Amino acid sequence: MPILAGIAFGAYLAFRLYSSLITDIDIAHKDTVDIEYGTPVTIDLFFDKVPANTKFVTNVAMIDPGLLASYDITIDCGGYIVHSVLNVIDKTAPIAKPVPVEMYCGEAPDPNTLVTDIFDLTQVTAEYDQGTPDLSKGGNYDIGVRLTDTSGNSSVVTVPFYVKDDHLAPVITGACDISVVVGDTISYRSHITVKDDFDPDPDIRIDNSLVDLNVVGVYPLTYTATDEVGNSRSITVEVNVVSRPSAGVTGAEDEETIQEAYDMADNILKSLIRPGMTDVEKAMKIMYWVYHNIYFVSGTSDYTSWAAGAVKAFTSRRASCYGRWAATKALLDRAGIENICVTRDSKYNHRVHYWCLCKLNGGWYHCDPQFWGTAQYGYFIFMMTDSDLSRAYGNHDFNGELYPERATESVQSYINVFNGYISPNFPYAEGD
Numbered sequence: 049m050p051i052l053a054g055i056a057f058g059a060y061l062a063f064r065l066y067s068s069l070i071t072d073i074d075i076a077h078k079d080t081v082d083i084e085y086g087t088p089v090t091i092d093l094f095f096d097k098v099p100a101n102t103k104f105v106t107n108v109a110m111i112d113p114g115l116l117a118s119y120d121i122t123i124d125c126g127g128y129i130v131h132s133v134l135n136v137i138d139k140t141a142p143i144a145k146p147v148p149v150e151m152y153c154g155e156a157p158d159p160n161t162l163v164t165d166i167f168d169l170t171q172v173t174a175e176y177d178q179g180t181p182d183l184s185k186g187g188n189y190d191i192g193v194r195l196t197d198t199s200g201n202s203s204v205v206t207v208p209f210y211v212k213d214d215h216l217a218p219v220i221t222g223a224c225d226i227s228v229v230v231g232d233t234i235s236y237r238s239h240i241t242v243k244d245d246f247d248p249d250p251d252i253r254i255d256n257s258l259v260d261l262n263v264v265g266v267y268p269l270t271y272t273a274t275d276e277v278g279n280s281r282s283i284t285v286e287v288n289v290v291s292r293p294s295a296g297v298t299g300a301e302d303e304e305t306i307q308e309a310y311d312m313a314d315n316i317l318k319s320l321i322r323p324g325m326t327d328v329e330k331a332m333k334i335m336y337w338v339y340h341n342i343y344f345v346s347g348t349s350d351y352t353s354w355a356a357g358a359v360k361a362f363t364s365r366r367a368s369c370y371g372r373w374a375a376t377k378a379l380l381d382r383a384g385i386e387n388i389c390v391t392r393d394s395k396y397n398h399r400v401h402y403w404c405l406c407k408l409n410g411g412w413y414h415c416d417p418q419f420w421g422t423a424q425y426g427y428f429i430f431m432m433t434d435s436d437l438s439r440a441y442g443n444h445d446f447n448g449e450l451y452p453e454r455a456t457e458s459v460q461s462y463i464n465v466f467n468g469y470i471s472p473n474f475p476y477a478e479g480d
Contacts, residue, residue, distance in 0.1 A: 118135045142201065156180050232346070326470075328474060358375045385407065389403075
């Protein structure tokens with residue numbers, strides 16, 4: 049009897065111990081486990097305290113924690129089997145990078161265009177965090193875009209906005225009335241500049257449809273500048289197509305303009321002429337200066353008079369051949385060098401051209417500060433005889449009967465127009 053009682057008591061104690069262990073396992077065991085996607089599946093997720101001899105029955109290596117799903121998990125706790133439901137869930141809000149916006153006042157863009165590099169395992173929608181913003185006024189703004197995934201997680205990305213309030217039309221400068229000799233050509237665009245407060249390259253359109261350069265008259269010419277948001281400004285000037293003028297004649301009523309031209313020439317000559325220079329050296333300096341400092345732009349000369357043409361050329365530093373000749377005349381006059389205007393004969397070419405005959409070294413020579421030649425090999429004409437001129441670039445055909453007899457001895461081997469050089473061996477005539 050004592051032995052049986054001992055066995056029974058031992059069995060009772062074992063049962064109580066086993067029951068206690070089962071109870072402890074049930075208490076520590078979790079029926080449902082939620083993990084964030086990407087979290088490794090380990091045994092400790094399913095217990096507050098992992099019992100001894102516990103192992104997975106379910107092959108958890110086959111579970112992809114990167115997929116949102118639910119799984120039935122069987123676990124062996126030292127012979128006691130428990131079950132759990134494993135839920136792989138999304139608890140992470142989407143992330144993305146902002147796309148900075150530079151725009152003109154107007155409607156807010158689609159919020160989907162304001163973020164990039166979105167990362168989330170589910171579909172993401174984008175919307176303005178505080179509702180569609182009012183972008184009718186210019187300025188700098190930080191605007192929130194809310195990203196929400198299908199699990200309801202959301203985040204806000206702050207997007208910087210620079211809103212340009214552009215209600216001003218482009219500004220056109222350089223538009224002015226133009227005088228041109230009948231039959232000549234004009235570069236309407238060359239002296240025009242257009243600037244806008246926002247658009248770096250506003251459109252410029254030139255309406256010269258009513259201009260007829262082959263008929264003397266006054267015609268309207270319209271410049272219209274438009275920026276990229278449609279602000280527009282137009283300026284209309286006059287194109288004065290004049291008959292071929294008598295280039296060297298200036299009316300007595302223009303004496304004030306003549307004096308202005310000479311005053312401007314005197315100011316330039318201060319830096320060009322030195323005591324002891326010969327007329328040949330002075331003329332070379334003058335021609336070299338005009339060639340390099342008054343740029344050829346067709347249709348920009350003032351044909352009112354030679355003095356007006358010279359003043360405009362000195363002031364704007366651009367002119368057609370008329371203005372360049374007029375500036376040369378003013379400088380030669382004030383340097384004391386006799387000169388005559390020569391014009392191209394219209395029977396050879398209907399486009400007029402002007403240059404100088406200069407009294408140098410006892411004879412009349414052709415001098416023309418215009419650019420002649422090619423882009424790689426350009427030069428101006430200085431002290432050429434008729435024969436030299438006939439071989440030079442450009443059309444200098446003229447009616448020789450209208451001008452004094454020209455020098456016939458070439459001096460081209462003694463001059464270098466590219467650097468304004470006169471050889472010390474120049475064959476000066478006696479008295480020069």
